[in-house]
Amino acid sequence: MLSTAALLANSTPAQLLPARELMAFTLASHILLVPFGVALPFITLLMHHRALRRNDPVALTLARRWSAVMAVQFAVGVVTGTVLSFEFGLLWPGMMGRWGDVFGLGFGIEAWAFFLEAVLIAIYLYGWRRLKPRTHFWLAVPLPLAALMGAFGIIAANSWMNTPQGFRPDALGNPVAVDVRQAIFTPMFGPDYWHFVVAMLLTAGYVVAGVYAVGWLRGRRDRYHRLGFTVPFTVAAILTPVQFMLGDSAARAVFHKQPIKFAATEIVWKTDTHVPEYMFGRLHPDGTISGGLKIPQLDSILAGFSPDTKVTGLSSVAASDRPTATQATIAHWAFDIMVTVGSVLILLALWYGWCWLRRRDLPRSRWFFRCAAIAGVACLVTVECGWITTEVGRQPWIVYQHMRVSEAVTGTRAGSLWAMLGLVMVVYVAVFGSFLAVVLKMRTRWRIADEGLAAARGELPPETDTPYGPRSEPEPTTGAEPGGSDRTSGGAS
Amino acid sequence: MADFIAWVVVLAIAAYACAGGTDYGAGFWDLLAGGAERGKRPRRLIDHAMAPVWEVNNVWLIFILVIMWTGFPTMFQAVFSAMWLPLALAAVGLVLRGAGFALRKPTRRLAQQRIYGAVFAISSLLTPFFLGAVLGGIASGRVEVGTTASADAWANGTSVLVGLLAIAATAFLGAVFLCSDALRFGADDLVDYFRLRALIAFAAVVVLALIGLPVTHDDARYVWDGLTGGPGLLLIILAAVCGLATVLLVWRRSYDWSRYTSVASVALVVGAWGFAQRPYVLPTSLTVAEAAGADHTLRWLMIVTAIAILLVGPALVLLYRLDTMGELEELTDADTRAARTPGDDL
Numbered sequence: 001m002l003s004t005a006a007l008l009a010n011s012t013p014a015q016l017l018p019a020r021e022l023m024a025f026t027l028a029s030h031i032l033l034v035p036f037g038v039a040l041p042f043i044t045l046l047m048h049h050r051a052l053r054r055n056d057p058v059a060l061t062l063a064r065r066w067s068a069v070m071a072v073q074f075a076v077g078v079v080t081g082t083v084l085s086f087e088f089g090l091l092w093p094g095m096m097g098r099w100g101d102v103f104g105l106g107f108g109i110e111a112w113a114f115f116l117e118a119v120l121i122a123i124y125l126y127g128w129r130r131l132k133p134r135t136h137f138w139l140a141v142p143l144p145l146a147a148l149m150g151a152f153g154i155i156a157a158n159s160w161m162n163t164p165q166g167f168r169p170d171a172l173g174n175p176v177a178v179d180v181r182q183a184i185f186t187p188m189f190g191p192d193y194w195h196f197v198v199a200m201l202l203t204a205g206y207v208v209a210g211v212y213a214v215g216w217l218r219g220r221r222d223r224y225h226r227l228g229f230t231v232p233f234t235v236a237a238i239l240t241p242v243q244f245m246l247g248d249s250a251a252r253a254v255f256h257k258q259p260i261k262f263a264a265t266e267i268v269w270k271t272d273t274h275v276p277e278y279m280f281g282r283l284h285p286d287g288t289i290s291g292g293l294k295i296p297q298l299d300s301i302l303a304g305f306s307p308d309t310k311v312t313g314l315s316s317v318a319a320s321d322r323p324t325a326t327q328a329t330i331a332h333w334a335f336d337i338m339v340t341v342g343s344v345l346i347l348l349a350l351w352y353g354w355c356w357l358r359r360r361d362l363p364r365s366r367w368f369f370r371c372a373a374i375a376g377v378a379c380l381v382t383v384e385c386g387w388i389t390t391e392v393g394r395q396p397w398i399v400y401q402h403m404r405v406s407e408a409v410t411g412t413r414a415g416s417l418w419a420m421l422g423l424v425m426v427v428y429v430a431v432f433g434s435f436l437a438v439v440l441k442m443r444t445r446w447r448i449a450d451e452g453l454a455a456a457r458g459e460l461p462p463e464t465d466t467p468y469g470p471r472s473e474p475e476p477t478t479g480a481e482p483g484g485s486d487r488t489s490g491g492a493s
Numbered sequence: 494m495a496d497f498i499a500w501v502v503v504l505a506i507a508a509y510a511c512a513g514g515t516d517y518g519a520g521f522w523d524l525l526a527g528g529a530e531r532g533k534r535p536r537r538l539i540d541h542a543m544a545p546v547w548e549v550n551n552v553w554l555i556f557i558l559v560i561m562w563t564g565f566p567t568m569f570q571a572v573f574s575a576m577w578l579p580l581a582l583a584a585v586g587l588v589l590r591g592a593g594f595a596l597r598k599p600t601r602r603l604a605q606q607r608i609y610g611a612v613f614a615i616s617s618l619l620t621p622f623f624l625g626a627v628l629g630g631i632a633s634g635r636v637e638v639g640t641t642a643s644a645d646a647w648a649n650g651t652s653v654l655v656g657l658l659a660i661a662a663t664a665f666l667g668a669v670f671l672c673s674d675a676l677r678f679g680a681d682d683l684v685d686y687f688r689l690r691a692l693i694a695f696a697a698v699v700v701l702a703l704i705g706l707p708v709t710h711d712d713a714r715y716v717w718d719g720l721t722g723g724p725g726l727l728l729i730i731l732a733a734v735c736g737l738a739t740v741l742l743v744w745r746r747s748y749d750w751s752r753y754t755s756v757a758s759v760a761l762v763v764g765a766w767g768f769a770q771r772p773y774v775l776p777t778s779l780t781v782a783e784a785a786g787a788d789h790t791l792r793w794l795m796i797v798t799a800i801a802i803l804l805v806g807p808a809l810v811l812l813y814r815l816d817t818m819g820e821l822e823e824l825t826d827a828d829t830r831a832a833r834t835p836g837d838d839l
Contacts, residue, residue, distance in 0.1 A: 075595030079588045089573025091827040096562045097570025101786025104563030110555040110799030118549040119808040126545040126821035178787035431592040449832035
């Protein structure tokens with residue numbers, strides 16, 4: 001997605017492109033797991049709370065199953081995240097060497113928060129069997145807070161790269177008079193942080209709910225699916241309009257603090273008032289725009305609530321100090337996809353809210369569940385888009401207006417980097433593929449067990465397994481037959 | 494102040510060597526556990542023992558990197574430029590190790606478990622080797638500010654030796670801990686199984702250390718001198734005492750304290766290396782003071798570290814305590830009500 005760097009290859013070191021691709025690939029992979037790392041514990045705890053409060057075995061089963069998934073997901077997230085720490089040094093030693101002491105502290109906070117998170121999640125995941133139910137639950141309650149702290153550190157570092165401050169460059173451009181507090185609380189930090197956190201909660205909510213929406217569509221309309229859908233979907237639906245406001249304020253913060261980036265995401269070429277808004281479309285190097293839907297005046301209105309608002313254009317700075325036309329188009333598309341998906345999700349959330357207010361029930365339409373089923377995937381796409389917008393829109397700077405990406409890149413030969421990229425791609429495809437296969441397999445096992453249970457209900461005595469019982473046989477006690485994998489049989493109960 | 498942060502890095506490396514090292518060692522023994530049938534029980538034990546703690550142990554590594562780039566940015570830049578390949582391979586190894594371990598558990602087919610297990614075990618061997626090789630390269634003065642990546646920086650006698658020493662030390666830690674774990678989980682036959690391995694691993698450490706004396710004498714002269722005199726020597730002697738005490742305890746089948754002495758011996762060696770390298774972060778070209786980041790940052794790094802110790806310390810103690818008390822067990826298929834699928838053979 002950063003392949004446009006090829007256009008710059010003539011004036012930049014040969015290793016820049018593979019270094020970028022490697023960073024982009026590993027980060028794009030890792031970011032898919034981040035929503036679950038940040039928000040799945042929270043959603044699971046909500047379900048767990050319900051299970052304890054109402055002594056609800058269905059909710060308890062859901063919470064346990066989610067934590068079984070979490071165990072695998074967290075592990076893959078840990079290792080792919082560790083790779084990123086290595087890559088700061090392996091790919092961008094120039095940035096770390098010069099700026100490490102200015103913006104690194106955010107990572108320091110993140111590292112400790114992550115420590116806490118890893119400890120708490122270990123206790124939670126492995127505490128189901130032997131800890132007292134209440135103790136077990138309460139030990140996990142700080143978990144979402146630790147996740148928020150971890151996000152704090154990462155977003156502090158990223159927003160510093162976008163709006164660096166808290167230092168003074170000396171004659172050589174090296175930072176002096178470092179002020180850490182200023183470096184952490186940069187202008188972009190607030191908008192970015194809340195936008196990010198809510199995005200993570202939202203995405204995790206829609207993805208988890210989507211799993212049960214699929215089950216619902218396939219006719220498994222039992223309490224298990226209803227609960228598994230309702231809890232995460234409600235969290236996500238409540239946050240969707242909130243996210244729309246947060247995203248809007250983040251975009252406006254970019255307009256004020258990073259005008260060139262804003263110009264790239266809105267493909268504005270000339271500084272002007274009464275700037276039209278383009279939905280999609282393509283910017284050419286000469287400043288013309290082809291395709292797309294043009295809405296007169298709207299960009300100025302969105303940026304400053306008035307058509308008279310002056311919007312800075314890309315051409316106001318030298319070509320070497322702004323994203324290329326292709327990069328701007330990429331950032332623009334990513335931004336527009338994000339906004340479009342966000343807007344559609346609001347409609348979905350309103351639909352849900354409307355039915356809930358009127359009938360205290362889920363919508364009946366199959367179309368609602370079809371949309372809900374793909375909302376999770378759409379959210380993951382949106383997360384990628386948000387990240388592409390902020391990273392590609394920042395080009396060609398790695399530290400906005402202080403250091404170019406090409407100055408930060410490692411001196412390692414391009415060939416080695418390409419080879420490493422190939423190796424990493426093979427490894428990641430294998431790891432993520434296996435991860436997905438394992439999770440899907442878990443789902444199949446659970447479905448077979450539930451179908452067996454539904455079929456056997458009435459024949460067997462009521463379930464005797466207490467939620468926090470002693471270790472029983474590893475074989476399920478329900479009449480689940482290995483052959484009973486027919487997808488819809490006995491699902492409805 | 495920079496000195497203080499430098500010691501924080503040394504302590505964090507020691508913590509990672511001990512905590513992470515134990516997990517790498519478990520992976521090492523997983524690799525050597527033999528075929529699926531013969532290795533079934535040791536592997537089960539390794540799985541049980543590692544599962545709740547390995548992610549936490551891994552965070553020490555992230556912490557080391559963060560303190561390095563925040564506290565000593567120039568040193569971080571120099572190390573990651575010069576040691577490009579071993580560090581990149583170590584990162585790949587970390588991914589494979591963690592993913593292999595985590596994915597092996599929920600798998601119910603032998604063929605798949607074999608693959609994931611092999612990935613986990615082999616990368617448990619390679620990762621500490623590469624990390625050790627990096628330390629060896631640094632200790633022998635092969636990294637300076639501006640050194641470009643080359644094979645010589647890490648494919649030399651000292652680096653290879655430190656890499657092998659890292660593997661042997663992790664194997665030693667792993668075996669000692671697995672003895673206690675076997676006892677805890679009531680697998681009495683495995684206690685002796687790992688007891689023998691702990692003794693062999695210790696012998697390997699001693700042999701490698703003895704080989705190391707002549708190999709590193711000229712190659713890593715500064716650190717060599719630091720380790721054979723002054724506080725460095727003192728810590729080495731203490732480490733040797735702790736190591737021998739571990740051997741004695743394990744020999745006499747007394748596993749109450751063996752874990753602590755084994756950890757102490759490894760931590761003391763890392764500490765001795767810290768003393769030996771003073772005042773350099775990169776011997777003999779970059780001192781701690783020269784490499785240090787901005788004062789203001791270091792002060793805040795200390796504050797953040799102090800707050801975090803208050804927060805994370807108790808949490809870590811709680812986790813390790815719950816773990817050793819056997820309170821932490823993974824969810825079984827019965828707990829999540831999972832059925833078998835066609836093709837499951839385990």
